[in-house]
Amino acid sequence: MTTAFAAAARVVDPELRVVTIADLGVLREVEEEADGTVRVTITPTYSGCPAMDAIRADIARSLTAAGYPDVEVRTVLSPAWTTDWITDEGRAKLAAAGTAPPPPRSLPLLQRTPVCPRCGSPEVEEISRFGSTACKSLWRCRGCAEPFDHVKVL
Amino acid sequence: MTTVDELLALGDDALIAAQRLAEWTTRAPELEEDVALANIALDLLGQARMLLSYAADLERAGLEGAGRDEDALAYLRGEREFRNAQLTELPRGDFADALVRMLFFAAYQRELYAELAAGPDERLAAIAGKASKEVAYHVDHAIMWTLRLGDGTDESHRRAQAAVDRLWPYTFELFEDRPHLREAWLAAVEPVLAEATLDRPEDGRFRPTGGRKGVHTEHMGYLLAEMQSLHRAHPGASW
Numbered sequence: 001m002t003t004a005f006a007a008a009a010r011v012v013d014p015e016l017r018v019v020t021i022a023d024l025g026v027l028r029e030v031e032e033e034a035d036g037t038v039r040v041t042i043t044p045t046y047s048g049c050p051a052m053d054a055i056r057a058d059i060a061r062s063l064t065a066a067g068y069p070d071v072e073v074r075t076v077l078s079p080a081w082t083t084d085w086i087t088d089e090g091r092a093k094l095a096a097a098g099t100a101p102p103p104p105r106s107l108p109l110l111q112r113t114p115v116c117p118r119c120g121s122p123e124v125e126e127i128s129r130f131g132s133t134a135c136k137s138l139w140r141c142r143g144c145a146e147p148f149d150h151v152k153v154l
Numbered sequence: 155m156t157t158v159d160e161l162l163a164l165g166d167d168a169l170i171a172a173q174r175l176a177e178w179t180t181r182a183p184e185l186e187e188d189v190a191l192a193n194i195a196l197d198l199l200g201q202a203r204m205l206l207s208y209a210a211d212l213e214r215a216g217l218e219g220a221g222r223d224e225d226a227l228a229y230l231r232g233e234r235e236f237r238n239a240q241l242t243e244l245p246r247g248d249f250a251d252a253l254v255r256m257l258f259f260a261a262y263q264r265e266l267y268a269e270l271a272a273g274p275d276e277r278l279a280a281i282a283g284k285a286s287k288e289v290a291y292h293v294d295h296a297i298m299w300t301l302r303l304g305d306g307t308d309e310s311h312r313r314a315q316a317a318v319d320r321l322w323p324y325t326f327e328l329f330e331d332r333p334h335l336r337e338a339w340l341a342a343v344e345p346v347l348a349e350a351t352l353d354r355p356e357d358g359r360f361r362p363t364g365g366r367k368g369v370h371t372e373h374m375g376y377l378l379a380e381m382q383s384l385h386r387a388h389p390g391a392s393w
């Protein structure tokens with residue numbers, strides 16, 4: 001039988017389809033109460049992240065399918081999500097899918113540029129600070145000339 | 155303790171700024187900018203939602219369960235019940251207006267949220283802590299464009315200066331409740347204007363005010379009509 005945690009953790013992020021909410025660090029906690037209720041705690045990446053409603057619905061659906069019909073999803077803001085919450089596995093999945101993962105926040109600002117997820121070149125330039133979703137910016141590789149998405153440091 | 159009115163002022167600033175900025179969607183000068191402005195508006199809308207939800211919860215607690223939810227606060231209040239500063243409701247204007255306004259407003263929000271994030275109200279501090287990371291990007295974006303427009307062509311310079319002159323008097327209202335934030339705000343804004351070869355206006359006597367008491371410009375009614383029409387025409391609709 002799937003554990004409640006596993007059922008919540010396998011929910012895929014609706015915008016970055018290659019990673020789960022556990023990979024992203026959006027999933028904070030899963031608690032099973034004595035009466036069978038499962039309480040799931042999540043945190044938004046951005047204040048206006050439009051995916052949160054879909055994530056809540058997907059968590060309820062996944063848990064129900066795994067045999068946990070009573071689900072409560074709670075949203076917390078603190079501690080605030082940053083890109084450092086993305087796991088190493090999540091970073092590897094993003095890179096493999098052609099989206100450059102965010103560098104660690106501990107790096108100095110000028111070293112926080114991505115490498116090309118396609119050819120690995122560090123010769124990249126930012127095209128737009130704001131990409132197709134709030135969490136991404138748009139870059140171009142000078143090595144292979146391909147544009148790519150980058151999950152920007154937050 | 156934070157009051158409902160204080161939360162409405164914070165939430166309404168973000169909500170009305172988001173609504174005005176969203177008017178640029180499909181109208182920005184280039185695709186990347188269209189996406190950027192839409193994303194910034196979305197950040198502001200998210201902040202507004204969290205702040206108005208908090209205001210609604212406080213109001214309900216005070217009225218023992220009666221009171222309104224965040225949707226009712228956004229869509230069912232009349233003009234005189236909104237507490238936003240007038241800067242946020244002024245008409246869209248041209249592109250220079252949008253970016254100069256973003257510089258003034260985001261630089262203010264950055265100081266404001268930094269203070270609230272360290273404040274005693276835990277729920278408000280969490281919202282502000284979250285929002286301040288987003289606002290840092292907004293400030294960055296506005297600075298980039300202010301420099302590009304101010305120190306650009308004769309025409310972009312003329313328009314940027316006109317926007318600075320037009321909007322400056324409206325910035326005073328932002329600091330009515332927290333006058334001590336203006337010093338840090340000036341320290342952020344003045345060097346940007348200087349580098350952009352734009353004149354920093356004199357602090358004149360024309361300082362429009364009243365937004366925090368529900369007194370708005372003639373533009374506010376039109377904005378609300380557009381923002382609220384769907385919700386009012388189809389109460390309780392969902393999809």
Ligand SMILES: [Zn+2]
Pocket residue numbers: 116117118119120121141142143144145146
């Ligand atoms: Zn490349």
